Structures are given as structure tokens and as C-alpha cells.
Amino acid sequence: MFLGKLLKRWVSSYNDQEKELARVVRQITGRKPFNIKLYHLAMQHTSVAFESGAIKGFKESNERLEYLGDAVLGSVVAEYLFKRYPYKDEGFLTEIRSRIVNRESLNRLAVKIGLSQMVAFEGRKNSALSHKSIYGDAMEAFIGAIYLDRGFHFTRRFIIHKLLMRHYDIEEIIETTTNFKSLIIEWAQKNSKAVEFTVSKQGGKDGKQFKVNLLIDGDVQAEGAGYSKKKAEQDAARKTCENLTLI
Amino acid sequence: MFLGKLLKRWVSSYNDQEKELARVVRQITGRKPFNIKLYHLAMQHTSVAFESGAIKGFKESNERLEYLGDAVLGSVVAEYLFKRYPYKDEGFLTEIRSRIVNRESLNRLAVKIGLSQMVAFEGRKNSALSHKSIYGDAMEAFIGAIYLDRGFHFTRRFIIHKLLMRHYDIEEIIETTTNFKSLIIEWAQKNSKAVEFTVSKQGGKDGKQFKVNLLIDGDVQAEGAGYSKKKAEQDAARKTCENLTLI
Numbered sequence A, B: 001m002f003l004g005k006l007l008k009r010w011v012s013s014y015n016d017q018e019k020e021l022a023r024v025v026r027q028i029t030g031r032k033p034f035n036i037k038l039y040h041l042a043m044q045h046t047s048v049a050f051e052s053g054a055i056k057g058f059k060e061s062n063e064r065l066e067y068l069g070d071a072v073l074g075s076v077v078a079e080y081l082f083k084r085y086p087y088k089d090e091g092f093l094t095e096i097r098s099r100i101v102n103r104e105s106l107n108r109l110a111v112k113i114g115l116s117q118m119v120a121f122e123g124r125k126n127s128a129l130s131h132k133s134i135y136g137d138a139m140e141a142f143i144g145a146i147y148l149d150r151g152f153h154f155t156r157r158f159i160i161h162k163l164l165m166r167h168y169d170i171e172e173i174i175e176t177t178t179n180f181k182s183l184i185i186e187w188a189q190k191n192s193k194a195v196e197f198t199v200s201k202q203g204g205k206d207g208k209q210f211k212v213n214l215l216i217d218g219d220v221q222a223e224g225a226g227y228s229k230k231k232a233e234q235d236a237a238r239k240t241c242e243n244l245t246l247i
Helices: A002-012 A016-029 A036-042 A063-084 A090-101 A103-112 A128-150 A152-167 A170-175 A180-190 A229-243 B002-012 B016-029 B036-042 B063-084 B090-101 B103-112 B128-167 B170-175 B180-190 B229-243
Strands: A195-203 A209-216 A219-226 B195-203 B209-216 B219-226
Touching (some): A016 A152, A063 A090, A063 A128, A090 A103, A090 A180, A128 A152, A180 A195, A195 A229, B063 B090, B090 B103, B090 B170, B090 B180, B180 B195, B219 B229
Antiparallel strands (some): A209 A219, B195 B209
């Protein structure tokens, strides 16, 4: 009762911008925010960062919250996949997790749930900047804000029920072609090997057919072909993955 | 009361190996394990993996738990540093976290808390394998096991109070020379730039004095000097970090 009154008094002290943000937070998470300032900060891209009164030279933006949210999101998705796929190895789990939390995927998610409209940044909307990573960064910062505002269990439920189960088709994500290039690079880092791709041939009528060699520590492992450099690299990487029995 | 009796019955069904493991878990975490099988699995390096009866071709080892523990540890350390250093930016937080949870540091931690003696792997103790990453991997898997056995809050307290506060001197970690090379590489990845180090000179009486150029997208940014290639690279990286105002 007392808490309810207190919350009302807080809410009545919100300015218009905060009221709108509180409405959006409630719509997205299902609950009113306790501390609206956290969510406000989560929406502040570094291009509109303001200098903190407390410490000279320290600019407040959503980057710290993004760092926190990234970690929390990563661990919740890790556990979710761990439990959902009890007989899949850690290579599979790592790969699927990276597809769920990559920048592009988080950008799309921020737009889908209606968060993108709240993000404040310098520059025109729909400019190159807005497409790059701003929304995905804000998505992570928003998760960081929820975590600080409502704790681990609420955040975990939010991520699983309102993000993963509602906006991701994980079976489809799994069926999508594996990113063999990233598999090879990961393997190489683990085993301290150097990976290199070199174009061995560019031809075809329109000059768009590529052949690419994949080298490990300077030795050619496989040749890949495709209608773009990227596709030829994927092809070479897939062959190498097979040779190394990584897949 | 009933739960206590049940736990006693479970414990009395342990074999000798499990009893010893339960004793070690209690010593390290302060609590008896609920599910000893999780901790047993956490100690099984992939070199001693056994085929699961349930699924043909699926080998059980600590790698899945390692994947989970890595994520949980990462998020707890992220939050700890976030709250401990309210006026440090995310570059600082990321760097300090990576020093705390890197493989070497986790290897040492596993030895310090007495976990390393419980790890099962093929090969001689003190062989190259045992020094590389086995103990650090087991350390992460152990955290994964605690998380599944006792949940988030217990694991968070364990990591903060029994690992971070007891076995790390974070102020000292911060004062240790920054790894400028990794800072540059991280920055380059974020901004889609290519970083390259090339030796421009090797000389001195013993041929051990190096000069190294740091190139970004093919352009020389700075020259570093040192009594090893590594030190010269660090020097060049530090200068570049300064030029780019990354530090």
C-alpha cells in the first residue's frame, strides 16, 4: 500500500519524456519501471552523451549498460540453449547463441519490440549510423537497465518469454546455413593457428566468379568457389571444416 | 527435517570417489552439493569423455558445463566491476574483466582453491596438456555445475565472495600494464579495420633489438621498439592507442 503510494508519487514527478518512456517500458516488459533514469540512460547513444556533474570528463551514455546487458543476455541465452539441447555439444551451442545475439539480430529485435523509436542519437534517422549498431546497442543497454531495475530472475523471464520465445524461430536459425568461416576462425584461435583467405582466381563473363584458397599457417587447405568473394570463402571454409571434422 | 533425511540417504549412496568430491565441493563452496553428478561431470576433461547411453555418438565431458560456466562467470564479473567502478567506461570494464577470466588466470585459480587435484584427464599429471587449459576449463565447468545445482544467487555470491574477493587483487590487476595490442585489435574489429604488425628492423649486438611498425588498413600508424618482437609490438600499440585517444 505504502509502496504503491510512493510509486505513484514518483511517477507523478516524471516529465513528459519520462512518462512516454515509462509507458513504452511497461508495454515491452509488462511492468512499470522502478527507476526510470536507468531506462532513460539506456536510450542515450554516445553521440548525445552528456558530461556527468560528479566526475569531470566522464560522459554518461548507454555504453556501460550495454556492456552489462550484453553479459546478462549472453548468460541467459547460454542457459536456455544448454537446457533446450541436452545432447548438443558446446560448439553448436556457441554458434547458435552467437546467431541469436549478434548485432544484426539485436538491431532487428529493437525495431520489432518498438525500442528503436526511443533511442536518442545525433544525426538523421535512417542514416547509415542508425542502421549500423545503434539499435542493437540500445537493446543490450535496455537489458542492462532491466537487470539493475528488477534483478536477475525478472530479466531472465523477460529474455526467455518476451524475446526468445516470441521473436526468434530457433529451429529455423539452426537450419540456416552454418557460418563455416567463423567456425574455422574460432578453431584457429583456440589452436593458435593463423587463417588466411587469398583470391586465387577472379573470372567469368562479369568478373564476378571467385576462387579462394584457405590457408592455415601458410599451407593451402582447400579451394572454394562462388559468385562473390564471401561465398567462395564460405565454400573453402566448409571444405576445411569437413577435412578437420569440425562439422 | 525430511529434506535432511533425504539428503543423508543420497549421500550414503555415494561411492568413495563421489564422497571425496562432495567433501571438496563443500570445502570450496561452503555447502554440500545437492546433485553430485553435476560436479563429477565438471571434472571430466574431454580426453576421458564417455559415450552417453542415451544418444549414440554423444560423448559426455565437461565442455557443455564449461560453456555455461563461462557465460555465468562473465556476467557476474561484469556486474561486479560495473558496480565497483561507476565512473569507468566500458572499455576499462571489458579489459579488466578479460584479465580476471582469462585462461591463465582461471588455471591458477583452479590450483589455488584445490580444484585441480579433482580433474580427470588422460595423460601424465604436469604434462603440457595439464598446464595449457584443463584446469581453467574445469574451473568454468565447476561454476556451471554450481549454477545448475544451486541457482544464480548462490553462484553469484560464490564468485564474488569466494573467488573475486579472496583470490584477486583487482587494484593490482588494474595497475599492471595494459595490453595495448589487444586494445588496438578490439578497436579495429569494432571499426572494421585491418591491423598488421611488420618488423622494420632487427639489430643490436645480439640481434634482439626490434623495431616494429603498426599498420591500420595498410598505413603505418606508429613505430615501436623493444628487446623482443612482442615488446616492440606493445610499444607501437601503445603509441597508436594514444594517437587514437583510446587511452
